[in-house]
Amino acid sequence: MSSAWESLTVDARDPARLARWWAEALGYQVVTERLDEVEIRRSGERRPGLLFVSAPDDKESRNRLRLDLRPDDQEAEVERLVDMGARHVDVGQGDGAWTMLADPEGNEFRVLRQRAD
Template sequence: MSLRWYTVVVDCHDMTAQSRWWAEVLGWPIAYEADDEVVVAPPHALDTSRQVPREERGPGLVFVQVPETKTLKNRLHIDLAPANDDDQEAEVRRLESLGARRIDIGQGDVTWVVLADPEGNEFCVLSPRD
């Protein structure tokens, strides 16, 4: 028996805005939308032209509405990595143009950049890698 990492659930004050923001950041489509959740998934996971193997499905991001706003540092965050031939700083500027902001969580002098999404959830942009 084995488990498959299916999704990461993100609590949001505005699930519609957050899901669309992350879809734009990642270049992923909205895979499912209902009154209580929005799912964003990698395009290859939604490929209907072939039977996608179980290990290639997901993980996606599920956005759910909650009444409270974020108040503390995340215990879990997303790391994003540009491709080897991409420019980390250019990606950071692109994310900032979409509404992300640089934040200091005490990371010091490191090779990654810590940002917050429009609702304040921390994530990192790593140095380029495959």
């Protein structure tokens, strides 16, 4: 017996706003929307998805789980995401092959350099 990865759940003060931000960042689409939860996926039937659910509390510490993005052009993607409302953050990462950003609600994620083939 095995399991299939269905979704990753993200607590959010404003699930609809944060889901739409991530949908734009990733080129995903909203596939379900309820008052207290919104799911986005690359396409309607393609899993896994990101599920944003209502949570009354603000994020208070570093993420225990994060997304890593690998664009074709790291510098251009960082600029695009910052223009959309992401911000640079320092979580003690030092100098690395990535840039650490946070989404509009403070969830950290990394933008990696292009993979060397």
